[in-house]
Amino acid sequence: MLERDGYATHEQISSRFPKVELLVKPKAVIECYENIPCNPCSTSCPFNAITIGKDINNIPQVDYDKCTGCGICVHSCPGLAIMVCEVLADKVRFKIPYEFLPRPIENEVWQAVNRKGDVIGEALIEKVSLNNRQDRTALVQVLVNKEFIYEFVTIRRES
Amino acid sequence: MISKDLVIIGGGPAGLCAARMAAEAGQSAILIDRNAKLGGQLIKQTHMFFGSEKQYAKTRGIDIAKKLLDDVGSYPELIEVWEDATVVGLYPDKVITVLKQEKYLKIQAKAIIVATGASEKVLAFENNDLPGIYGAGAVQTLMNVYGVKPGNKIIMVGSGNIGLIVSYQLMQAGVEVVSLVEASPNIGGYKVHAAKLRRYGVEINTSCTIKKAIGKEAVEKVVTIKLDENWNEIPGTEKTYEVDAICIAVGLTPLTSLLSMIGCEMKYISELGGLVPVTNKYHETSIDNIYVCGDSSGIEEASSAIVEGYLTGLIASSKLGKKHPKFAELVDDFQSQLENLRNGPFGAKIRQGLKKLGGSVDA
Numbered sequence: 001m002l003e004r005d006g007y008a009t010h011e012q013i014s015s016r017f018p019k020v021e022l023l024v025k026p027k028a029v030i031e032c033y034e035n036i037p038c039n040p041c042s043t044s045c046p047f048n049a050i051t052i053g054k055d056i057n058n059i060p061q062v063d064y065d066k067c068t069g070c071g072i073c074v075h076s077c078p079g080l081a082i083m084v085c086e087v088l089a090d091k092v093r094f095k096i097p098y099e100f101l102p103r104p105i106e107n108e109v110w111q112a113v114n115r116k117g118d119v120i121g122e123a124l125i126e127k128v129s130l131n132n133r134q135d136r137t138a139l140v141q142v143l144v145n146k147e148f149i150y151e152f153v154t155i156r157r158e159s
Numbered sequence: 160m161i162s163k164d165l166v167i168i169g170g171g172p173a174g175l176c177a178a179r180m181a182a183e184a185g186q187s188a189i190l191i192d193r194n195a196k197l198g199g200q201l202i203k204q205t206h207m208f209f210g211s212e213k214q215y216a217k218t219r220g221i222d223i224a225k226k227l228l229d230d231v232g233s234y235p236e237l238i239e240v241w242e243d244a245t246v247v248g249l250y251p252d253k254v255i256t257v258l259k260q261e262k263y264l265k266i267q268a269k270a271i272i273v274a275t276g277a278s279e280k281v282l283a284f285e286n287n288d289l290p291g292i293y294g295a296g297a298v299q300t301l302m303n304v305y306g307v308k309p310g311n312k313i314i315m316v317g318s319g320n321i322g323l324i325v326s327y328q329l330m331q332a333g334v335e336v337v338s339l340v341e342a343s344p345n346i347g348g349y350k351v352h353a354a355k356l357r358r359y360g361v362e363i364n365t366s367c368t369i370k371k372a373i374g375k376e377a378v379e380k381v382v383t384i385k386l387d388e389n390w391n392e393i394p395g396t397e398k399t400y401e402v403d404a405i406c407i408a409v410g411l412t413p414l415t416s417l418l419s420m421i422g423c424e425m426k427y428i429s430e431l432g433g434l435v436p437v438t439n440k441y442h443e444t445s446i447d448n449i450y451v452c453g454d455s456s457g458i459e460e461a462s463s464a465i466v467e468g469y470l471t472g473l474i475a476s477s478k479l480g481k482k483h484p485k486f487a488e489l490v491d492d493f494q495s496q497l498e499n500l501r502n503g504p505f506g507a508k509i510r511q512g513l514k515k516l517g518g519s520v521d522a
Contacts, residue, residue: 004345033350037499040212056210
């Protein structure tokens with residue numbers, strides 16, 4: 001569990017996702033479970049889709065009507081706790097933050113990893129972006145099997 | 160003897176911000192730091208900061224340092240910076256002795272802001288003096304200031320934000336973190352930091368501590384042991400890891416020896432990290448015109464040190480006769496920022512500590 005082991009339960013994870021129907025378009029999923037004093041996700045969103053409010057200890061709330069899944073909050077979150085999720089026919093597309101070297105390259109296949117750090121399958125790297133505004137946090141777009149929607153969290157290079 | 164109305168001791172986030180706000184108010188000052196480079200701990204903090212925009216949230220510590228240094232550097236006629244200079248004495252008549260380039264210098268000040276930060280706590284275990292056992296500060300300095308890996312396989316002790324963040328930085332540097340142990344039953348720092356480690360495969364062992372280090376010339380192995388609910392070791396739960404480094408991140412304690420020396424009223428408050436000076440709402444100690452801000456007044460996040468620095472610089476200059484044109488507005492703003500930063504569950508400890516100290520949560 002989160003307090004002892006550092007990974008969220010399935011209930012916690014799914015509570016942070018919008019309804020699957022909404023995910024036909026990319027949407028931000030914010031895994032911020034604690035009231036910590038922090039609000040860059042909210043202030044960085046160009047569509048005012050994320051609300052924290054005056055007390056910066058509040059947990060962010062996403063307005064999915066406004067969220068376009070642009071991914072700016074993903075690299076703006078100091079806790080690297082945000083990803084963008086989009087459900088396709090038989091795959092799920094994620095945009096995740098990545099701060100390790102070497103960075104993945106388009107069309108490579110990396111390991112798909114869950115929140116416990118276990119390899120659950122394969123992740124096809126679709127796109128890797130890193131511009132100055134991202135301040136050294138790369139945004140990696142990957143495709144994984146649909147069954148991993150609530151499991152996938154990051155990628156690891158085959159060792 | 161040099162005469163100066165305002166002297167700021169310590170050029171970390173609190174001291175830099177105090178200097179900047181003093182300069183904005185038109186108050187000149189000498190800013191003294193014992194390191195070769197100003198910036199305090201910020202110069203080794205490669206992670207993005209929490210907080211809000213006003214405390215430079217989502218900016219990396221290393222870039223906040225640059226920003227704060229630029230701010231101070233834009234007042235060269237007002238702020239005189241002494242680097243590589245160590246304050247070795249502070250006396251009740253506000254005379255400061257400084258060791259600078261192998262010479263002792265004396266400054267007669269009217270007001271002094273002490274922003275000396277904190278030192279790391281240590282942990283007692285067998286062989287804790289073997290080479291390869293570091294404090295988290297040293298690990299960050301080696302890696303992020305000098306580009307030197309402290310080891311190849313490391314164990315982290317302590318799950319506060321420092322332990323969690325430094326573990327992540329070690330992994331970024333290509334060091335294997337074999338385990339993170341925490342004596343408490345729960346992770347101490349932000350869970351978002353813990354989640355990052357876990358997803359990259361670091362096991363987090365709560366209710367677990369270090370029993371001993373093993374090695375001849377340097378650390379070769381470490382033995383951990385589980386703790387029961389009364390923090391007693393549970394025999395038979397020992398686990399041995401092969402490591403070449405151990406990183407200790409078990410908390411900080413305020414560096415207040417200069418304030419003790421000058422005779423400020425001090426109080427031991429565990430929630431604030433140890434012995435701290437008693438202050439009023441305006442960060443003034445029991446001695447007139449002696450101020451304290453940042454970690455030396457109680458251990459907190461750097462975001463709070465930044466705001467406390469601004470507030471203290473503002474107040475100290477005002478009392479010296481240089482009142483910032485937006486004084487009242489800024490004091491309100493800084494106090495509400497501090498209140499906001501300390502408002503959540505992670506601020507509970509500091510709120511309680513400040514209450515015991517007799518101060519207020521927005522100071």
